[in-house]
Amino acid sequence: MNSIDVKNLHFTYPESKEIIKGINLSVKKGEFLSLVGQNGSGKTTLAKHFNGLLRPSKGKVFILGEDAKNSSIAELSRKVGHLFQNPENQIFEETVFAEIAFGPRNLNLPEKEIEARVDKVLKTTRLSKYRDTHPLSLSGGEKQRLALASVVVMEPQILVLDEPTTGLDLLSIMGILEIVKELHKKNVTVILITHDMGLVSELSERVVVMGNGQIIGDGTPKEIFANDELLERASLEPPQIMKFSKILGLKPEVKVDALYKRIVETL
């Protein structure tokens, strides 16, 4: 069973142009997929269909094999965790603990289990020492880890990360990615929306390129970044390492280590 199946999806906001113009997409369980494309290409609009924040104007979305139209946002959000760009918009409780406990409390779990779950997530996100701290006194990177903790505590099988690293410095970005990699190892399906082609090459197994409400490319990072015509059409810049491997006339590579090996073998 696939994590996500999108069948002939169309979406139009009321009194607006069509944003999603017929999308078919299947995401396997445990896949790490990056969704890339220019602003306005429809990435976020597509992803909002996965947890029911938006409903199709036409076509169908299946989450873990079930038609999403039969589930409420609350039901879907147990399966699909969604982390947005600006963590402050997702924070509203008085302490870090209460913030993370908010979701599980709404599931009416026993208090003991809530506490166990929250403490476990505090550990994974390295926020244990801030258990009783006011969330707004955390740094930018810590706030984003808190927002991620609040999503992860619901134990979703699918995680959607919508530009989770915008405005963060590298150490904070690495902090977030370590957690995401751990979850991916545990077979959580990850959909990453980002403009950072370095992250895309480093993390994802599959890249889906969107342009003007449609899917215009779908493949491994190597396949996508070697396709100049596609990159041009999507206004994407190929990673430096891809450009350089081509200049050297070597097989395309997207990671520093891989190209280093190839160069050393050739020399």
Add this chain to the structure above:
Amino acid sequence: MIEVKNLHFKYHSQTEEVLTGIDLSIKKGEFVSIIGPSGCGKSTLCLTLNGIIPKTISGEFSGDVIIDGINTKDREISEFSRKVGMILQNPESQLFAMTVEEELAFGPENLAVPREEIEERISWALSIVNMGDKRDEFPGNLSGGQKQRIAIAASLTMKPDILVLDEPTSQLDPVGKREVFSVLKELHEKEKMTIVLVEHRTEPIAELSDRVIVMNKGSIVLEGTPREVFEKVPLLRELGIMVPDISYLTYLLKEGGYVKDIALTVEEGRRLFI
């Protein structure tokens, strides 16, 4: 052009100094990039360059910031806003007028610049940011990159000698980022403007700057040309700074004895192998 001498600063709300003794001098026409982890003091340093600190944001301030021979302590902030243009992360926070033209006229009108000269300045600024055709547009309708370019143009109509930009592209998509960086390149190369850029992506820094300053915990820990700085890969990694991939690759190759030098751009990398 800019002299910073033994600068210390502590915000009233904090217990520790955010700047712990900065000495820095920037020449006229130089393009200087500042990089460092969150909380290292780079944004605070920017705010001292036009007198916002200590004039508007007060705290415990000691040392001197001298712009073009004038100490920021001795004059009003309005004088420095003519000399030093300041561009922040989010262009929306700097735009307020109903048309691009009004936006650009606002600054010089307040300085009582004659109408004709305002006109000239607006045309000049719009041509630099490559947006001559958007004069009558409502700024709210523009893309992120276009908004940031208008914020830069608005600052240019004040005819500043120095432009200070604090992560001007962090909220923009790749197209917007490219647009803004190409404007900075033009300002540096053609208009010979002095530019101070705070940025955490090293690729544009390597391409654009004359000098790179690395800050950590309120002080300058490393400075030099992009090549001198980006060679220090292990030290930078410790600070959470990733050099451009091409520099990292050529650093590894240099360590292995395969090439003589590190490359800052893909083009430079090509030359290493010829």
